[in-house]
Amino acid sequence: MEIRLFEKHDYDDALVLVNDLQKDVYGKLLGLNELETMTFIKEMGVFPNEQQEHLYIASDHAEIVAIINLRVKEQKNDKAGSLYLKKAINTYGFWKLLKLFFIANKYFDESIDDESLYIDYIVVKREYRHQSIGSRCLKHAELLALKLHKKYLTLNVFESNKHAIAAYEKYGFKTLKRTKFPKYVVRKLHSKAILKMNKSLGD
DSSP, rough: OEEOOOOOOHHHHHHHHHHHHHIIIIIIHHHHOOOHHHHHHHHHHHSSSSSSSEEEEETTTTTTEEEEEEEOOOHHHHHHHHHHHHHHHHHOHHHHHHHHHHHHHOOOOOOOTTEEEEEEEEOGGGGTTTSHHHHHHHHHHHHHHHHOOEEEEEEEETTTHHHHHHHHHTTTTTTEEEEEOOHHHHHHHHHHHHEEEEEEETT
């Protein structure tokens, strides 16, 4: 298996994997079906269609089997964000978007400090799961974090995702914070809380 930087020609195949992940978040919170979720991902720039500094593809014989999206602390592009927001409001409505952003800002702690490399997500193609690909992706993230002189790997995971939590704990992650969801979010996401976890690279 090869892990390399994402390239523009990967977009269509990679988007299918990202949609498989994000339909359980954006799809459920906005009440979108699978096709509508993919359209939302494209229009909002949730998944970029060009090369990014810390976006990686894991491939096996030219087939994309996993995506690793990592972030470091950096300044956001507010101009690009406002353009996406205007388009989304026209498509999905102000109140629906306001509710989504409220939930994201209140319950999803994606803050990054100077000492951390944040794992936005690692998604493995369904038919390749339980083959240690996720562990190899985590190892790649750890090596990059060390190269960048970071002290921690940080991520968020739904409390209902027991398999992922067990894998992270086995790899050395510990829970920093548990954020409980209100009932209306629990009904949509089928998880009572979200966990913020990190791994100290000095361990």
